[in-house]
Each structure stands twice: as structure tokens, then as C-alpha cells.
Amino acid sequence: MKSNEISYQAQQFATRAGVTVRTLHHYDRLGLLKPSAYTGSGYRLYRESDLARLQQIITLKFIGFSLQEIKLLLEQNGRDLATALRRQRKIINQKRHHLGMAVQAIEKAELVISSEEPDWEAFKKIIEVINMQSDMDWTRKYYSESATEKLAARASPEVIEKGQNDWAQLIKEVEDAVRDGEDPASDKARSLAARWSNLIQQFTGGDPEISEGLKKLYADQSNWPAHFQKPYSDEVGAFICAAGGKK
Amino acid sequence: MKSNEISYQAQQFATRAGVTVRTLHHYDRLGLLKPSAYTGSGYRLYRESDLARLQQIITLKFIGFSLQEIKLLLEQNGRDLATALRRQRKIINQKRHHLGMAVQAIEKAELVISSEEPDWEAFKKIIEVINMQSDMDWTRKYYSESATEKLAARASPEVIEKGQNDWAQLIKEVEDAVRDGEDPASDKARSLAARWSNLIQQFTGGDPEISEGLKKLYADQSNWPAHFQKPYSDEVGAFICAAGGKK
DNA sequence: GCTTGCCCCTGACGTTACGTCAGGCTTTAG
DNA sequence: CTAAAGCCTGACGTAACGTCAGGGGCAAGC
Numbered sequence: 271m272k273s274n275e276i277s278y279q280a281q282q283f284a285t286r287a288g289v290t291v292r293t294l295h296h297y298d299r300l301g302l303l304k305p306s307a308y309t310g311s312g313y314r315l316y317r318e319s320d321l322a323r324l325q326q327i328i329t330l331k332f333i334g335f336s337l338q339e340i341k342l343l344l345e346q347n348g349r350d351l352a353t354a355l356r357r358q359r360k361i362i363n364q365k366r367h368h369l370g371m372a373v374q375a376i377e378k379a380e381l382v383i384s385s386e387e388p389d390w391e392a393f394k395k396i397i398e399v400i401n402m403q404s405d406m407d408w409t410r411k412y413y414s415e416s417a418t419e420k421l422a423a424r425a426s427p428e429v430i431e432k433g434q435n436d437w438a439q440l441i442k443e444v445e446d447a448v449r450d451g452e453d454p455a456s457d458k459a460r461s462l463a464a465r466w467s468n469l470i471q472q473f474t475g476g477d478p479e480i481s482e483g484l485k486k487l488y489a490d491q492s493n494w495p496a497h498f499q500k501p502y503s504d505e506v507g508a509f510i511c512a513a514g515g516k517k
Numbered sequence: 518m519k520s521n522e523i524s525y526q527a528q529q530f531a532t533r534a535g536v537t538v539r540t541l542h543h544y545d546r547l548g549l550l551k552p553s554a555y556t557g558s559g560y561r562l563y564r565e566s567d568l569a570r571l572q573q574i575i576t577l578k579f580i581g582f583s584l585q586e587i588k589l590l591l592e593q594n595g596r597d598l599a600t601a602l603r604r605q606r607k608i609i610n611q612k613r614h615h616l617g618m619a620v621q622a623i624e625k626a627e628l629v630i631s632s633e634e635p636d637w638e639a640f641k642k643i644i645e646v647i648n649m650q651s652d653m654d655w656t657r658k659y660y661s662e663s664a665t666e667k668l669a670a671r672a673s674p675e676v677i678e679k680g681q682n683d684w685a686q687l688i689k690e691v692e693d694a695v696r697d698g699e700d701p702a703s704d705k706a707r708s709l710a711a712r713w714s715n716l717i718q719q720f721t722g723g724d725p726e727i728s729e730g731l732k733k734l735y736a737d738q739s740n741w742p743a744h745f746q747k748p749y750s751d752e753v754g755a756f757i758c759a760a761g762g763k764k
Numbered sequence: 765g766c767t768t769g770c771c772c773c774t775g776a777c778g779t780t781a782c783g784t785c786a787g788g789c790t791t792t793a794g
Numbered sequence: 795c796t797a798a799a800g801c802c803t804g805a806c807g808t809a810a811c812g813t814c815a816g817g818g819g820c821a822a823g824c
Contacts, residue, residue, distance in 0.1 A: 539784085
């Protein structure tokens with residue numbers, strides 16, 4: 271205990287680091303940052319070395335780690351830092367993606383309500399599209415890691431929306447054909463089937479990993495979350511299948 | 518109470534909407550979504566109209582509103598929806614920005630620790646840069662709303678980093694000049710001052726609103742948070758001032 | 765020696781949006 | 795009639811502190 275080292279009281283120290291005193295208390299209790307000394311009356315005393323640690327904590331928090339994780343990382347002196355960082359980056363990217371879609375949803379909603387009066391109907395339709403995009407999340411488990419990344423890479427909002435429109439359009443046409451009792455062997459049916467395969471191709475982008483994931487996804491249909499409605503009826507599926515489409 | 522309307526029990530209803538029963542309980546207690554009927558024994562019964570409302574709730578949640586806000590919005594039947602959406606969009610964009618910087622920080626950190634062994638020193642330096650960016654947040658209060666938006670619009674990570682490098686470089690050179698006792702009236706000094714003004718110009722982009730905010734920011738130096746260190750010493754400032762630079 | 769004012773301390777509850785028991789009915793299938 | 799499901803209402807847990815509340819400590823002026 272060399273008394274020649276400068277030490278700070280709580281407020282001073284907190285201010286220097288840009289946090290509140292309460293935060294220091296909190297970290298103290300969690301064992302994340304203990305002051306290097308106490309006065310006889312129980313005042314916390316911090317020194318420069320404490321500041322360094324506090325800054326590490328703040329940094330790791332900035333990156334999105336929880337205080338628990340931070341504690342572990344610091345205790346291990348950063349042995350698993352690399353893997354932790356990789357994981358964290360993925361998580362953050364997902365969150366960013368989510369926020370991006372939220373912004374999109376808001377912008378569309380703003381368009382709708384600026385033109386007409388507050389129209390919950392249109393608003394809801396917009397939302398459905400957006401929700402579908404986020405529903406994609408649960409499909410991730412079927413794709414390999416690299417496939418997921420590839421999908422995410424080109425999942426721009428525009429592309430997603432176009433894809434959804436295309437599918438909606440095609441499905442409607444097929445439904446009409448089914449209702450009209452169209453022969454699955456007819457030219458029209460085969461043309462529909464061709465377009466169907468085409469859209470699937472568009473989605474997979476010809477990537478075998480993505481095809482693989484998609485296959486797994488469809489194979490496990492019984493395990494789909496209940497709120498996810500298959501976009502086409504069984505009849506439609508059967509028709510396309512009979513017409514020679516379907517992967 | 519027409520019994521010809523289909524009604525769902527908690528689990529069914531929840532599943533249809535993609536939420537849990539507990540969530541329904543929660544919303545019920547908050548008065549956000551009351552089931553349209555109860556059985557004699559207290560079971561909740563939901564109908565299609567409830568589903569519509571629940572979807573609105575889910576949607577608004579997706580956009581990032583809190584349940585409280587959602588309740589208000591729904592109670593007012595969306596009278597303030599437009600303003601609420603605008604506010605929300607800004608908030609989300611800020612969050613996205615933050616996450617973007619976090620990703621950046623992680624990527625840099627990954628570079629550092631992949632080449633050398635886990636090096637907290639280098640890591641910390643990276644962090645300082647990043648923190649500075651996020652420190653920008655507290656400067657917002659000096660800028661007008663539109664100025665803030667303009668700044669945010671072109672605050673890409675690359676631009677920020679280049680700016681910081683440029684400043685660091687210039688400040689170092691000025692420090693050297695000061696240490697060498699350079700005459701503020703010399704050509705070299707004037708050249709430095711010119712570069713100084715230039716960087717300021719680059720930051721303001723010639724926009725008067727931004728200049729305004731920057732001026733206010735510097736005028737209020739005594740109120741800066743203690744953890745924000747002015748990037749250059751008083752001597753450096755005086756030197757540049759004497760050399761005819763400075764805004 | 766005492767008061768004033770400022771800073772410090774330790775609880776303890778509040779916040780958000782539910783998750784997760786725990787204890788106890790109701791309904792339905794066998 | 796009983797067991798398996800499904801439902802209900804509390805009530806506590808979570809993350810990271812913010813915000814009192816109640817009670818000392820410490821330097822300065824009277």
C-alpha cells in the first residue's frame with residue numbers, strides 16, 4: 271500500500287470513466303471491478319489500474335457482451351476472446367438485420383398513412399410481408415452455416431419483396447388452374463411448373479448448400495411452427511408435382 | 518354472444534398467432550388484449566377479431582414500440598401514429614448505427630488478436646477510437662435536428678475513421694512544431710493552420726447549421742463530460758489560433 | 765464545539781416483457 | 795372413475811442499473 275499512488279473517490283473516478291457511481295457499486299457487487307482499496311470508513315478508492323480495467327469493461331459492453339460474459343472473459347484473461355468475438359459479431363449482425371427490416375416496415379407504414387387516413391388494413395398487409403421475412407429466422411436451423419451467410423448476403427429487402435410477389439402471383443395462377451380442372455399434363459400446366467422450378471432456382475441461386483437446406487426444411491414440414499402457413503395448398507403442390515415441377 | 522362464431526382457447530389462439538399462452542396472460546393483465554369472452558370456469562376465449570388486434574400488437578412490437586406505447590396507440594386508434602412512427606424510426610436508426618460501430622470494433626479486434634496474441638493494449642486503442650465515435654452522442658444536443666440528420670447521413674465508418682486519422686496526424690505535427698518552438702507566423706505554421714481549417718471544413722461540409730452546432734459545442738467546453746478529452750492541448754490550440762487558423 | 769453542505773455507504777424497490785415454476789381446478793378420453 | 799391435458803392465478807427471476815431512503819463522514823465557517 272504505497273500511499274504515493276494517486277487514488278480517486280467514487281465520483282471522481284466514475285466521472286473520469288464516463289459512468290455513474292451507481293454503476294461502480296453495481297460492478298463492485300458483481301465482483302467485476304473491486305476498488306483497489308477502501309478507507310477506514312468504507313469509502314471506495316480507485317487507482318489508475320482500476321481505470322484500465324473499467325475501460326475494458328466498458329469496451330466489452332459496447333460490443334454487446336453481458337456483464338456476466340465480461341466477467342468470464344476478464345477472468346480467463348481473454349483466452350476464448352476470439353470465439354466470443356465471432357459469436358458476438360454474428361449476433362449483432364442479426365440484430366442489425368432485424369432493425370433494418372423494422373425501419374423498412376416503418377417507412378412503408380409512413381407512406382401508407384401519409385396518403386390515406388390511418389389505415390390499419392394496409393398497414394397490416396405491409397406487416398405480414400415483414401413478418402414473413404422475420405419468420406425466416408426459424409428456418410435458419412435447416413441451413414448449414416455457410417448457406418445461412420450466403421442467403422443473408424443477398425437478402426436485400428427488394429429482393430425479398432420481389433420474390434414474395436412472384437410467388438404470390440404464381441400460386442394464384444396455379445390455384446386458378448386447379449379450380450378450372452386444368453390437366454397437369456397440359457402445356458399451360460407445364461409452363462406453370464417450369465416457372466415454379468424457376469423461382470426455386472432463383473431462391474437457391476444454384477447453390478447446392480442452399481438447395482440442401484431447403485430440402486431439409488420441406489422434409490420436416492411436420493415440425494414447422496404452427497403460425498407458419500405453407501404458402502400454397504396441398505392441391506397446388508400436387509398439381510405442380512404432377513405437372514413435372516417440384517424439386 | 519352468438520355462439521356461431523368460432524372461438525379459440527388460449528393455446529390454440531396463441532399458436533395461431535405465434536406467441537405463447539403466457540404472453541396472452543400478460544397482455545390480458547396489461548389490458549392490451551382482453552379475450553372477448555370467458556367460460557364459466559374462467560377460461561379465456563378468443564375470436565378472429567382478437568387475432569387481428571393481436572397481430573397489430575405484434576407488428577407494433579416488431580417496430581420496436583413498448584407495450585405501453587402500443588396500448589396508447591391502439592387506444593387512440595392511431596391518431597398520433599405518424600409522429601410516433603417518425604420518432605421510432607429515428608431511434609431505430611441510432612441503434613443501427615451503434616450496432617454498426619460495434620461490428621466494426623469487433624472486426625478490428627479480431628484482426629488484432631488473430632495476428633498477435635491476445636493483446637489488450639492494441640485492443641484498447643481500437644476501443645478508444647470507437648468510443649470516441651459513440652461519444653459523439655452527447656454532442657448531439659448542440660446541433661439542430663436537421664444538422665444531426667445531415668451528420669448522421671454521411672457518418673459512414675470509413676469517413677469517421679479517415680477523419681480521425683487525419684486529425685491525429687495533423688495534431689501530432691502541430692505538437693512537434695510547438696515543441697520545436699516554431700514561429701506561428703512562419704510558412705510552416707500557416708500551412709498547418711490551413712490544413713486545420715480545411716479539416717473543419719470537411720467536417721461541417723460547408724453547412725452553416727453544422728458550423729453553428731460546432732461553435733456552440735466548443736463554446737460550452739466547461740460543460741463537456743469529464744471523460745471526453747479535448748484531442749489537442751491548449752498549446753496546440755493557441756498555436757493554431759496564432760497562426761491564423763481556427764474557426 | 766457545532767452546524768452546514770457535500771460526498772459516501774448500504775439496502776431495497778422499480779423497470780421490460782415475459783419465462784418458469786407451484787398449487788389447484790376443468791375438461792376430455794378411455 | 796381416473797389419468798392426461800389444458801386452464802387458471804399468483805409469485806419469483808431476469809439485466810443493468812436508476813432512484814429513493816436512511817444514516818454516516820469530513821472539511822469549513824461560526
